Amino acid sequence: MTIDDLIQCPQYSVPQKEKEASLLAELTRLGQSHRERSPEYARLTRVMFPGSSEPHSLAELPYLPVALFKEHLLSSIPESEVFRILQSSGTTGQVPSRVVLDRETAQLQTLALSRIMTSILGPDRLPMILVETPDLIRDHRQFNARAAGLLGMINFGRNHLYALDSNLELLLPKLKEFLQRFGGEPFLIFGFTFLVWTRFYQPLANAGLDLSHGILVHSGGWKNLQEQAVSAARFRTALREAMGLTRVYNFYGMVEQVGSVFLEGDDGYFYPPNFADVIVRDPYTFEEVPHGQTGVLEVLSALPRSYPGHCLLTEDLGVVHGVDTCTCGRFGKAFSVLGRIPQAELRGCSDVIAAKVG
Amino acid sequence: MKIEMLLPRPQMAELDDLHGLLASMSPAEPFDEPTLDAAVDLSQRIFHDPEARSYPELLALAYWMRKSEIIRLRDQFRSLQLDHRVLTPLGIVFHLPPRNVDTMFVYSWLLAALTGNRSVIRLSPQRAETVNILVRLLRETLAVTAGPARIGTIIVSYGHEEEPTKRLSALCDMRVIWGGDETVGLIRRFPLAPHAREITFPDRYSLSAIRAEAYAGLSEEKRDHLADQFFNDSFWFDQLACSSPRLVVWCGIASETRAASEDFFPRVAKSVDRRQYTLPAAASMQKLVFACSSILNSPVEECRRFKGLTVLTLSSLESFQRRHPGGGLFLEARVGSLLDLPAVLCRRDQTLTCFGFTQEELLAFVRSLNGRAIDRIVPIGQALQFHRFWDGYDLIQEFCRHIHIDSALLDAPATHMSRAAEARTHFGFNGLNPARNRS
Numbered sequence: 001m002t003i004d005d006l007i008q009c010p011q012y013s014v015p016q017k018e019k020e021a022s023l024l025a026e027l028t029r030l031g032q033s034h035r036e037r038s039p040e041y042a043r044l045t046r047v048m049f050p051g052s053s054e055p056h057s058l059a060e061l062p063y064l065p066v067a068l069f070k071e072h073l074l075s076s077i078p079e080s081e082v083f084r085i086l087q088s089s090g091t092t093g094q095v096p097s098r099v100v101l102d103r104e105t106a107q108l109q110t111l112a113l114s115r116i117m118t119s120i121l122g123p124d125r126l127p128m129i130l131v132e133t134p135d136l137i138r139d140h141r142q143f144n145a146r147a148a149g150l151l152g153m154i155n156f157g158r159n160h161l162y163a164l165d166s167n168l169e170l171l172l173p174k175l176k177e178f179l180q181r182f183g184g185e186p187f188l189i190f191g192f193t194f195l196v197w198t199r200f201y202q203p204l205a206n207a208g209l210d211l212s213h214g215i216l217v218h219s220g221g222w223k224n225l226q227e228q229a230v231s232a233a234r235f236r237t238a239l240r241e242a243m244g245l246t247r248v249y250n251f252y253g254m255v256e257q258v259g260s261v262f263l264e265g266d267d268g269y270f271y272p273p274n275f276a277d278v279i280v281r282d283p284y285t286f287e288e289v290p291h292g293q294t295g296v297l298e299v300l301s302a303l304p305r306s307y308p309g310h311c312l313l314t315e316d317l318g319v320v321h322g323v324d325t326c327t328c329g330r331f332g333k334a335f336s337v338l339g340r341i342p343q344a345e346l347r348g349c350s351d352v353i354a355a356k357v358g
Numbered sequence: 359m360k361i362e363m364l365l366p367r368p369q370m371a372e373l374d375d376l377h378g379l380l381a382s383m384s385p386a387e388p389f390d391e392p393t394l395d396a397a398v399d400l401s402q403r404i405f406h407d408p409e410a411r412s413y414p415e416l417l418a419l420a421y422w423m424r425k426s427e428i429i430r431l432r433d434q435f436r437s438l439q440l441d442h443r444v445l446t447p448l449g450i451v452f453h454l455p456p457r458n459v460d461t462m463f464v465y466s467w468l469l470a471a472l473t474g475n476r477s478v479i480r481l482s483p484q485r486a487e488t489v490n491i492l493v494r495l496l497r498e499t500l501a502v503t504a505g506p507a508r509i510g511t512i513i514v515s516y517g518h519e520e521e522p523t524k525r526l527s528a529l530c531d532m533r534v535i536w537g538g539d540e541t542v543g544l545i546r547r548f549p550l551a552p553h554a555r556e557i558t559f560p561d562r563y564s565l566s567a568i569r570a571e572a573y574a575g576l577s578e579e580k581r582d583h584l585a586d587q588f589f590n591d592s593f594w595f596d597q598l599a600c601s602s603p604r605l606v607v608w609c610g611i612a613s614e615t616r617a618a619s620e621d622f623f624p625r626v627a628k629s630v631d632r633r634q635y636t637l638p639a640a641a642s643m644q645k646l647v648f649a650c651s652s653i654l655n656s657p658v659e660e661c662r663r664f665k666g667l668t669v670l671t672l673s674s675l676e677s678f679q680r681r682h683p684g685g686g687l688f689l690e691a692r693v694g695s696l697l698d699l700p701a702v703l704c705r706r707d708q709t710l711t712c713f714g715f716t717q718e719e720l721l722a723f724v725r726s727l728n729g730r731a732i733d734r735i736v737p738i739g740q741a742l743q744f745h746r747f748w749d750g751y752d753l754i755q756e757f758c759r760h761i762h763i764d765s766a767l768l769d770a771p772a773t774h775m776s777r778a779a780e781a782r783t784h785f786g787f788n789g790l791n792p793a794r795n796r797s
Binding site: 040043044047048050064065067068071072283284285286296313315317341342343 | 636637638639640642643646647649650651653654658659660661663665666
């Protein structure tokens, strides 16, 4: 299967073995093309992964740590072909990642995301609630990963309602109006996990609204919510019980591989689309670990054409639970993300009173 | 303001009272018996404490302050005492040990105490278990110590508050700042008394040099041993101790150095494996990012990755970066001879651990540097072994005031000018031969 076939055929429909064979051929070819066009990537793979030009499995493909995109602008295209440079949101004080896109890659990303989303939304645009403030995309200085994510999703809906005001307070009357008009047919809700919980679910917990026709797509991670002891399971149960919302899909993705998102199946595990995959590696030896064992997630995607980001070692921990075993009919690896690798402090002579004196 | 005191006994103490407490403590004679006994007693307690014994760095400390070593230090000190130059305590020494090399505060304290000083030591509230063990054992030791040493030591613990550092800096006679550039910069904002002095231990970089030809001459067994010693130097403190090597320089012709390196690092990897060294996932990832970044920024021509050990081969040492992630990553490079090295070294370079060089080569190397770099040269395996000579200081002499008595006054009974003049001409000679001077 070619990359076009993998994108075009129904997502999650290719058994793992077949997919790995197609992806291996595609990613090997893609790697070779990046080596030819990016001297940095050629140098990195030659020195770090000698003898990797003919890999026998996806795990043998050279991978780059995702943090490298913070320190280096790795590009496989001449400057004249740069269509856009994506930047990660990066909290204050952190260096953001920078990812170079050309038109081809940007188009592939859009197409790929749409193929993934239509697998749960169907072919038509649905009325859409955005758990966001319109300020997010009005203010261009704030154009970050959150805004980019929103813009990526907005195309899957119509009759958009921004459910939050500029103080991130829920606009209840407007929401009720929306539900009156569209609540009886399928509609889409999109938002970042933390905002959905604190600004949407919590104010509505006892409001008795019926959102049973809604399809919620959310992303952004559990870190902030874990502090409030909200697990994925509690999140789902609470939304079901409070407003009848049963179709809830979290997705896992990153700015370094836009379009190549991992959407939750009905069993609560993430699934790679046909043109992407995950590998779990031991953080110490970097060998692939057996399924069921926790390690660092590597994400693979056939989309990145303009930058060598097709095999990336993330800073997230994850675990693969099974392959082609989904009860909901999805093929591929079922995995979960356990959050960031915990920061660790090594010993050493430095740092008596640390940098915090005064 | 109240701060936590850990020694003499655990209690909250008023900062204002510390001053009185320190002033009330009388200084001891340098190397007096009770202080020597206390050192040996602490060493014994570490050896016999079931908890302490499980930490190799505590055993190394205990070994370093065993009786024969303390006696040797005393004898070295005696040889420094001259009739016309008497070493006396400074008074109160304020120690700011590094938070992460757990044992360092004991070394710092011990040399100050042996030379008769009173000490006040600041420890972080975030203490490793080893530090708590050492504080407990030191408390037990001092409880049975006689004389001024018994009450001459205070340990306080506080976090990021400025006030205690400010007050203790103002009242001490000497301040010792371990812990890197940033800490030195921060602490230096707090003035000392005009007469007080200070020694600082800023960020350092350390390296190893191995003569490939000498390495080739080693038996299998000796190569394994050398690799194991190298492991100890590097991995005990996750390669972040200032004296742990980060760069390995091979000396010799290319074919020899290549062969030596290819034989050596797999043996180091074996030690890493055998000692079951592991890193937190985040540190291991940092190492990987560092390796990739180095490949893009530096003339790295090869990267060898073993379990827990990464080796980056540089084609040139010119303007090489001393940034380092720790955790078992080595840069390596080749030079023709040790004398090619000074050109790329700088003030920040501290310890050279080496193997296979002659005395002449080492002396020529030091003379060629002429003080620009390198404070310590030790065999591979002794990078972490603490010594009175550290970072270019002789700590025993640093912890003392040097009182000079004009030799003219030493000729008793007072006699005519010619004898005094004769004594002066002997000054240099006496200085080199103290034993004769005392007889």
